[in-house]
Amino acid sequence: MKYDYLVVGSGLFGSVFARQAADAGKKVLVIDKRPNIAGNVYTEKVEGINFHKYGAHIFHTNNTEVWNYVNRFATFNRFTNSPVANYKGELYSMPFNMYTFNKMWGVVTPEEAAAKIEEQKKEITGEPQNLEEQAISLVGRDIYEKLVKGYTEKQWGRDCKELPAFIIKRLPVRLTFDNNYFNALYQGIPIGGYTKLVENLLEGIEVRLNEDYLEDKAKWNAMAEKVVYTGAIDAYFDYALGNLEYRSVRFENEILDVPNFQGNAAVNYTDKETPWTRIIEHKWFEFGKDENGNDLPKTIISKEYSSEWKPGDEPYYPVNDKKNGELYQKYKALAEKEENIIFGGRLGEYKYYDMDAVIASALECARNQMY
Numbered sequence: 001m002k003y004d005y006l007v008v009g010s011g012l013f014g015s016v017f018a019r020q021a022a023d024a025g026k027k028v029l030v031i032d033k034r035p036n037i038a039g040n041v042y043t044e045k046v047e048g049i050n051f052h053k054y055g056a057h058i059f060h061t062n063n064t065e066v067w068n069y070v071n072r073f074a075t076f077n078r079f080t081n082s083p084v085a086n087y088k089g090e091l092y093s094m095p096f097n098m099y100t101f102n103k104m105w106g107v108v109t110p111e112e113a114a115a116k117i118e119e120q121k122k123e124i125t126g127e128p129q130n131l132e133e134q135a136i137s138l139v140g141r142d143i144y145e146k147l148v149k150g151y152t153e154k155q156w157g158r159d160c161k162e163l164p165a166f167i168i169k170r171l172p173v174r175l176t177f178d179n180n181y182f183n184a185l186y187q188g189i190p191i192g193g194y195t196k197l198v199e200n201l202l203e204g205i206e207v208r209l210n211e212d213y214l215e216d217k218a219k220w221n222a223m224a225e226k227v228v229y230t231g232a233i234d235a236y237f238d239y240a241l242g243n244l245e246y247r248s249v250r251f252e253n254e255i256l257d258v259p260n261f262q263g264n265a266a267v268n269y270t271d272k273e274t275p276w277t278r279i280i281e282h283k284w285f286e287f288g289k290d291e292n293g294n295d296l297p298k299t300i301i302s303k304e305y306s307s308e309w310k311p312g313d314e315p316y317y318p319v320n321d322k323k324n325g326e327l328y329q330k331y332k333a334l335a336e337k338e339e340n341i342i343f344g345g346r347l348g349e350y351k352y353y354d355m356d357a358v359i360a361s362a363l364e365c366a367r368n369q370m371y
Contacts, residue, residue: 002223003029008213009230011039012355013345013362015201016069017228020366022205029224030202031211036195037202039230040316041355043193047255047298048290049283050193054314055249055304056266056280057194060184061356067186069359073200076188079285082179083266083278087146094268095181096143097174104142110175116140117173134165139173150272155306156247164321189285221340226369230345232315233331241330244350245308246315252276252303260288261299276303318350342369 004026007014015037018028036042040054058081061067070076085092093099101113120140128134131152135144148171149160156163172183190197213220214235221227229236234244265284269276280302290296309315318324328350335343344365346353353361 006224016362041194060187074190131163
């Protein structure tokens with residue numbers, strides 16, 4: 001055995017675990033089937049802009065331990081996520097707050113806004129039976145029709161009446177003029193991009209890229225005492241019990257010869273007719289400036305299209321409905337029988353994880369292993 005740990009995947013879970021193991025004096029090898037480290041948080045420099053290749057990632061957390069941990073490996077800027085919703089050319093503030101309600105109804109006071117929402121919520125009596133009823137029972141018909149329905153149907157590829165109510169357990173309603181999307185104590189973007197953060201996590205650790213673990217598990221397993229696997233759990237078992245379902249995202253990226261396309265990092269398109277769900281303008285994650293504080297002359301935009309996942313696509317969001325939940329439990333039972341294989345991360349645990357939760361989970365996993 002050459003290594004104590006083989007870590008499969010250099011995303012946040014794998015990189016944090018590898019760092020902790022190396023710091024505990026263990027010999028670690030990290031492999032990744034992609035040509036680059038950092039998994040879906042990978043950023044690359046294009047036209048002086050840190051371009052989020054696999055979709056926008058905004059770090060936010062209330063976990064002080066995790067915040068202190070990531071700040072060992074990167075300095076974060078003060079970016080605050082304040083998306084804008086575009087409904088057929090009407091622009092609304094997100095999350096739903098007094099700016100939204102003023103634009104929607106002309107109300108000025110929190111009392112007027114609350115009364116309007118309460119009046120519209122009455123439409124739903126009894127327990128909401130689907131996502132549409134659940135959303136109306138939380139925010140009323142007008143906001144549902146303009147800002148929830150089209151976006152959600154594009155995201156899930158299904159009618160809101162066919163989606164379970166639990167997907168929207170709550171919708172943030174703020175009776176204040178507050179456009180800060182995340183209710184998090186700490187938030188920001190790593191200065192220099194996420195790839196730099198992961199490079200720093202993996203400093204001094206052996207990394208091999210373009211290596212597909214699943215093509216020869218036996219060879220790789222023989223190289224280490226234990227394997228930390230962060231790929232898809234159903235792929236590990238060669239889909240023996242069937243495919244777990246995911247939603248995928250397709251990006252159309254454009255470099256534009258203008259300094260400012262939409263004036264905001266994220267604009268959601270909430271009508272059904274616009275085929276994309278949102279447009280990201282990457283430069284605004286770092287305030288449109290380069291490292292030296294100079295304005296950047298060009299911009300990069302990404303149109304996001306939500307799609308059903310099929311083998312070969314990048315899996316993004318687990319479809320956490322009853323059927324997939326039951327199938328995952330069967331795979332989890334198989335995983336627990338595997339000796340010396342640890343399953344972790346979004347794909348390994350078939351779980352939608354925010355970045356801070358992935359890091360917390362990797363730290364916990366490492367603690368359980370090392371001490």
